[in-house]
Amino acid sequence: MALYYDLPVFKETYALTLRLFELTQNFPREYKFTLGQDIKHDCINLVRSIYRANKCKDKAIYLEHFLDNFEVLKLEIRLCKDLHLLSIKQQSNIAVQMDSIGKQITGWRNSVRV
Numbered sequence: 689m690a691l692y693y694d695l696p697v698f699k700e701t702y703a704l705t706l707r708l709f710e711l712t713q714n715f716p717r718e719y720k721f722t723l724g725q726d727i728k729h730d731c732i733n734l735v736r737s738i739y740r741a742n743k744c745k746d747k748a749i750y751l752e753h754f755l756d757n758f759e760v761l762k763l764e765i766r767l768c769k770d771l772h773l774l775s776i777k778q779q780s781n782i783a784v785q786m787d788s789i790g791k792q793i794t795g796w797r798n799s800v801r802v
Contacts, residue, residue, distance in 0.1 A: 692742040697792040701738060704785045705731040715773055723764060723773070730761045741796070751797040758790060 692698050712724035741750035769779040
């Protein structure tokens with residue numbers, strides 16, 4: 689079993705988490721402590737789910753948790769763009785990262801279902 693921090697999906701999720709932490713620093717006060725905090729919390733949950741899925745025998749449960757939290761994060765990012773907290777370019781860069789992560793997690797989940 690690989691160490692969780694050596695997994696490519698962990699590295700990409702961690703990089704996304706860092707990026708979103710940096711971006712939420714620039715949110716106006718009105719959103720920094722509501723939407724910004726929710727985004728940060730959801731990112732930490734994603735990293736936590738990868739750690740737990742890698743550690744546990746029944747990986748599918750944690751991968752499903754990851755995918756649920758991932759969809760919520762996608763909605764939060766879209767909301768940020770609609771509220772003009774993120775530019776279209778920032779959103780598209782995040783979407784590319786999220787697409788790669790989503791494919792990796794879905795593949796992992798499908799491989800453990802068999």
